[in-house]
Amino acid sequence: MEDNFNFDKPYKTSTQLIEILKSRNLVINNDSLAIDLLSSYGYYPLINGYSKPFFKPDNPKIYQDGTSIEDIYSLYLIDSQIQEIFLSNVLKVEKHLANTIGNQVAKHLGVDNNPDNPESYLKANNYITKNRNSVIRFIHNNVIPTRDNPTAYYREHKNHIPPWILTQNMMFGTLIRYYKIQQEKIKTSIVNELILPVHTKPNGYENMNIKKAMFQFSLEILSQFRNASAHSKPVYMFQSHVDNLPPTSALEIYLGNNIFFGSKSDEISLEKKGLYGALLYLLLLTSDSYQRIYILNKLELIEKSYLDENNNNAKMANNYKLYLKAANLPTDYLNKLRKASSYINSSKNYVTSTFDGKTMNFIMHLYWPPARSGEMKKVYVAQGENIYHFNEKCSQIINKNTTSFTLLSAKTENMEPCKFCCNNI
Structure with missing residues (x-):
C-alpha cells in the first residue's frame, strides 16, 4: 500500500x-x-x-x-561553537535561579512539602495568579516523584523535601513557572539576587515593576535559546516567541546606553528577541563578573579563529561575516557586549569582590591559565569610573570609594590606565 x-x-x-x-x-x-x-x-x-x-x-x-557544502558546514560549526558557550553558561544562570528560589521560598514559606500540613510551602494559597494550582499540581506529579537526586534521596531518606532541594530537580521552564506564582516580596528578593540593584536617577530608587518585567522577559528568552541550543537547533536566525518586550530605556538602566544597533523600533525588537538579545540577557543575569569576562573571551576566540589574518583563508572570514549578518550581529557586536558587561560592573551599588589576593589570583588563573604574573597586579578603580590606578593613594581617587581588581580584569573590561599614576610604569 x-x-x-x-x-x-x-x-x-x-x-x-x-x-x-x-x-x-x-x-x-x-x-x-x-x-x-x-x-x-x-x-x-x-x-x-x-x-x-x-x-x-x-x-x-x-x-x-x-x-560549497563546506561553506554550509562552516556556518554549522560557528553556530555550534556559540551554542556551546551559551548553553554551558546559561546552565549556571539556571542553577543560580534554582538556588535563589529555593532559599527564598524556605525563608518566607517554610521547609515542609507535606500537602496534608496546612503550613506546607506547597499549599496553593501561598502563591498568587490563576495558574498557581496547575504549577503546584505539576510539582507534586512530576518533580517530587523524580528518580533523580537530590530530591529522590530526600524523599526516600528524610522526613521532608526542603524547597532548596526540590528546585534542584526543576527544569528551567518549571523554575520560571514557579517564579511567576511567587508572592511579590519573594519575587523582589529573587530579582535583586540575580540582577543586583543599581544607582538610578533622579531619586536613586529602582522601579521594581519594570525590573521584574525585564527579569521575567530575560528568563523566557534564555529558556527558549537554551532549549534550541540543547537540541542543536540553529540559533543564529532564531527569534524567541515572547510578547511584551521591555522598553529599551529599562534595559539601558542595567546595560548602558546604546546597547542596540538598530535605529528603528522594529530593528531593535528583532535584536531584543534574537541571538544578540539572548547574549545580552545572559550577561545581565550572570552576576559573577569574572564569568562574564570568560563568556566574552570565549566569543572573541571564535571570532579571532575565523578572522585571523595569519590563517590567510578569505573563505573562512567571509563565512564568519556572513554568519554575523544572518544573525543580525554587526562586526562590532562584541565591543557592544563588553561595554554592557563593564556597565554592569560600574553601575552596581556594591563591592565587586571581597576575595583576598590569593583567592583572586587562583580564580583568575582558573579563567586564564596562561595569564602572565604581571597581569595579576592589583589595581584600584573608583566606583562608577572606568579608569584603573596602580597607586591606591593617587590624587585622582584619594577621596573616593574604590574597588580593587587585577590588572588583567581591568584590561579585559576595557578600562583605561590613569594618566598620573600609571604613566611611567
Whole structure:
C-alpha cells in the first residue's frame, strides 16, 4: 500500500540527496565527504538549517555561484561553537535561579512539602495568579516523584523535601513557572539576587515593576535559546516567541546606553528577541563578573579563529561575516557586549569582590591559565569610573570609594590606565 501512496518526503539515499544538492547549484567536489557530513549531522539539521544565507536572492532553492557544502558546514560549526558557550553558561544562570528560589521560598514559606500540613510551602494559597494550582499540581506529579537526586534521596531518606532541594530537580521552564506564582516580596528578593540593584536617577530608587518585567522577559528568552541550543537547533536566525518586550530605556538602566544597533523600533525588537538579545540577557543575569569576562573571551576566540589574518583563508572570514549578518550581529557586536558587561560592573551599588589576593589570583588563573604574573597586579578603580590606578593613594581617587581588581580584569573590561599614576610604569 505504501508503494502506491505519493508521500511528500519519500526516503532518499545519501547519493540521491547529493544529486539534488548539485542540481541546486551547490558545489560538491568530494562525494565521500558530503556523505560523511549528511550521515553525521543529518540532511535536515545541516542543509535546511544553514543554507538560507547562501541562496540566491531571487530563488530560495538555488545556491549562489561558488557555494560549497563546506561553506554550509562552516556556518554549522560557528553556530555550534556559540551554542556551546551559551548553553554551558546559561546552565549556571539556571542553577543560580534554582538556588535563589529555593532559599527564598524556605525563608518566607517554610521547609515542609507535606500537602496534608496546612503550613506546607506547597499549599496553593501561598502563591498568587490563576495558574498557581496547575504549577503546584505539576510539582507534586512530576518533580517530587523524580528518580533523580537530590530530591529522590530526600524523599526516600528524610522526613521532608526542603524547597532548596526540590528546585534542584526543576527544569528551567518549571523554575520560571514557579517564579511567576511567587508572592511579590519573594519575587523582589529573587530579582535583586540575580540582577543586583543599581544607582538610578533622579531619586536613586529602582522601579521594581519594570525590573521584574525585564527579569521575567530575560528568563523566557534564555529558556527558549537554551532549549534550541540543547537540541542543536540553529540559533543564529532564531527569534524567541515572547510578547511584551521591555522598553529599551529599562534595559539601558542595567546595560548602558546604546546597547542596540538598530535605529528603528522594529530593528531593535528583532535584536531584543534574537541571538544578540539572548547574549545580552545572559550577561545581565550572570552576576559573577569574572564569568562574564570568560563568556566574552570565549566569543572573541571564535571570532579571532575565523578572522585571523595569519590563517590567510578569505573563505573562512567571509563565512564568519556572513554568519554575523544572518544573525543580525554587526562586526562590532562584541565591543557592544563588553561595554554592557563593564556597565554592569560600574553601575552596581556594591563591592565587586571581597576575595583576598590569593583567592583572586587562583580564580583568575582558573579563567586564564596562561595569564602572565604581571597581569595579576592589583589595581584600584573608583566606583562608577572606568579608569584603573596602580597607586591606591593617587590624587585622582584619594577621596573616593574604590574597588580593587587585577590588572588583567581591568584590561579585559576595557578600562583605561590613569594618566598620573600609571604613566611611567
